[in-house]
Amino acid sequence: xxxxxxxxxxxxxxLSGAALFxxxxxxxxxxMAAEAPAGAKVEDVPAASLESIKEELxxxxxxxxxxxxxxxxxxxxxxxxxxxxGFTRAKNAVNILMKNLMDFSVGSLAFFLVGFGxxxxxxxxxxxxxxxxxxxxxxxxxxxxxxxxxxxxxxxTAATIVSGAxxxxxxxxxxxxxxxxxxxxxxxVFGSWAWGNLLLTDNNSWLANMGFHDFAGSTVVHSIGGWxxxxxxxxxxxxxxxxxxxxxxxxxxxxxxxxxxxxxxxLWFGWFGFNPxxxxxxxxxxxxxxxxxxxxxxxxxxxxxxxxWSLLKKPDISMTLNGALAGLVAITCPCDGVxxxxxxxxxxxxxxxxxLSVLFFDYVLKVDDPVGAVSVHGVNGLxxxxxxxxxxTDGGLFYGGGLKLFGVQVLGAATAFAWAFxxxxxxxxxxxxxxxxxxxxxxxxxxxxxxxxxxxxxxxxQVFTTE
Amino acid sequence: MKLIIAYIQPHKxxxxxxxxxxxxxxxxxxxxxxxxxxxxxxxxxxxxxxxEVNLLKKVRLEIAVNEDFVDRTIKAIIxxxxxxxxxxxxxxxxxxxxxxxxxxxxxxxxxxx
Numbered sequence: 001x002x003x004x005x006x007x008x009x010x011x012x013x014x015l016s017g018a019a020l021f022x023x024x025x026x027x028x029x030x031x032m033a034a035e036a037p038a039g040a041k042v043e044d045v046p047a048a049s050l051e052s053i054k055e056e057l058x059x060x061x062x063x064x065x066x067x068x069x070x071x072x073x074x075x076x077x078x079x080x081x082x083x084x085x086g087f088t089r090a091k092n093a094v095n096i097l098m099k100n101l102m103d104f105s106v107g108s109l110a111f112f113l114v115g116f117g118x119x120x121x122x123x124x125x126x127x128x129x130x131x132x133x134x135x136x137x138x139x140x141x142x143x144x145x146x147x148x149x150x151x152x153x154x155x156x157t158a159a160t161i162v163s164g165a166x167x168x169x170x171x172x173x174x175x176x177x178x179x180x181x182x183x184x185x186x187x188x189v190f191g192s193w194a195w196g197n198l199l200l201t202d203n204n205s206w207l208a209n210m211g212f213h214d215f216a217g218s219t220v221v222h223s224i225g226g227w228x229x230x231x232x233x234x235x236x237x238x239x240x241x242x243x244x245x246x247x248x249x250x251x252x253x254x255x256x257x258x259x260x261x262x263x264x265x266x267l268w269f270g271w272f273g274f275n276p277x278x279x280x281x282x283x284x285x286x287x288x289x290x291x292x293x294x295x296x297x298x299x300x301x302x303x304x305x306x307x308x309w310s311l312l313k314k315p316d317i318s319m320t321l322n323g324a325l326a327g328l329v330a331i332t333c334p335c336d337g338v339x340x341x342x343x344x345x346x347x348x349x350x351x352x353x354x355x356l357s358v359l360f361f362d363y364v365l366k367v368d369d370p371v372g373a374v375s376v377h378g379v380n381g382l383x384x385x386x387x388x389x390x391x392x393t394d395g396g397l398f399y400g401g402g403l404k405l406f407g408v409q410v411l412g413a414a415t416a417f418a419w420a421f422x423x424x425x426x427x428x429x430x431x432x433x434x435x436x437x438x439x440x441x442x443x444x445x446x447x448x449x450x451x452x453x454x455x456x457x458x459x460x461x462q463v464f465t466t467e
Numbered sequence: 468m469k470l471i472i473a474y475i476q477p478h479k480x481x482x483x484x485x486x487x488x489x490x491x492x493x494x495x496x497x498x499x500x501x502x503x504x505x506x507x508x509x510x511x512x513x514x515x516x517x518x519e520v521n522l523l524k525k526v527r528l529e530i531a532v533n534e535d536f537v538d539r540t541i542k543a544i545i546x547x548x549x550x551x552x553x554x555x556x557x558x559x560x561x562x563x564x565x566x567x568x569x570x571x572x573x574x575x576x577x578x579x580x
Contacts, residue, residue, distance in 0.1 A: 241478075241481065445476075445478040446478075446509075450509055450511065454509075454510055454511050454512045455511060455512065455513060456511065459513075462499065
């Protein structure tokens with residue numbers, strides 16, 4: 001069964017690649033950049049031509065900056081892989097690394113072939129219907145290619161959030177299918193509602209048209225990933241041994257906190273591409289957005305430290321690491337439109353919120369989320385989106401803007417929850433009925449590394465797992 | 468005095484600890500060990516090359532007890548570690564010649580209890 005499915009997937013990928021290749025043969029050669037007149041002084045050049053040189057220069061600066069930012073965001077995949085590996089047990093390390101590698105790889109192909117078109121193609125009001133595989137764009141210097149790679153790494157960020165919440169108990173084949181579906185449909189369709197007019201500016205994106213603001217994706221990327229993660233964790237149920245018979249949560253320790261810390265630093269670094277890069281233009285706002293981003297992350301870490309120290313009696317490293325990420329997720333939506341003081345306030349709330357949220361999911365809802373992905377990305381994505389309605393210097397409630405903007409932000413965030421959580425439940429229910437969603441109890445005890453992959457992460461080390 | 472040595476599945480350690488606790492056996496030493504018995508190990512592969520792993524990870528428990536605790540300790544270990552599957556482990560009971568508490572110099576049953 002598994003083999004058959006794999007062969008089908010492989011065949012689809014290869015065929016669609018071949019179809020695109022055939023289409024490519026019909027289109028004319030790409031045209032490279034126009035040439036600037038050589039050896040001419042500025043005074044000699046007519047004003048119109050000077051204008052066009054300036055325009056081209058700006059376009060190239062935009063391309064360079066957006067690509068650099070995309071590469072930074074790509075590096076966040078390494079951050080997610082390290083955070084999730086560090087926060088889980090040694091016996092599942094290979095499995096979580098494979099999931100991180102494959103959700104990016106499967107997601108990249110799916111987003112190129114289908115997702116990008118649904119998100120940014122000419123919209124029918126609900127989703128885009130053109131530009132699948134960037135059809136119609138000539139190979140070469142076209143801006144669309146830069147935009148595609150930038151949007152691909154964003155889509156992959158949403159996809160990879162889910163693996164942490166579903167860690168240590170999910171069947172690998174089911175996760176592969178999930179990876180394809182989020183990048184094919186779930187992420188791009190919601191994305192088209194909020195961001196569909198970023199490329200074709202007269203596209204009808206209903207949320208954006210209402211004034212919904214999500215600069216770099218607190219909702220579009222992080223909440224979507226976070227709420228899907230919640231659906232996955234709910235459908236899977238907790239890991240064996242997570243809850244005592246009387247319902248009290250038990251701690252299941254992560255096996256490598258240095259790796260988790262490295263992952264958080266990598267994510268923080270990558271976020272300087274995520275937020276400042278979302279200008280997709282080389283201009284003066286890059287530095288400002290980097291400042292608001294950094295302030296919120298720092299405030300998030302500090303306040304998570306304070307919250308964990310006062311609630312849990314000790315300054316807890318895994319909570320503090322989550323706090324930095326919570327600040328980053330929260331500032332992702334409002335980073336371009338709030339004051340530095342606003343950024344600190346938003347990050348501070350995020351830092352406290354993530355600690356409370358982790359405890360809430362653990363103790364009250366009893367949803368087992370090994371790395372805190374739902375609290376970091378879902379809950380703080382929601383908070384970040386709402387915070388713009390409060391703190392936006394232009395139109396925010398605290399700046400005399402009234403409730404209109406806040407209302408739109410609430411609507412957008414609620415829509416994201418309904419869409420991602422609802423489809424997530426359906427998707428994971430479907431997978432549980434077909435491929436199976438969860439590994440056997442025996443395999444879970446022994447570890448997914450041996451059960452799913454026949455491979456140990458730490459061969460040669462004496463790593464013992466007694467849980 | 469007896470020394471009870473048990474080899475159990477690593478992931479059953481928590482259950483065994485709990486059932487020992489219920490039987491009021493609070494003292495034990497735990498070490499990691501590798502071993503093989505009837506359970507045939509598992510197949511691993513690395514970069515396409517297969518290998519049989521036959522030494523499995525086990526946990527070794529050592530508990531020194533007075534005579535009246537022998538049966539309940541054994542029962543507790545079985546309660547905690549039994550799944551009915553091959554690989555659940557074994558218990559060995561050996562006579563213990565002497566036991567000395569380093570702190571006080573007490574010997575025999577007093578030192579154990």
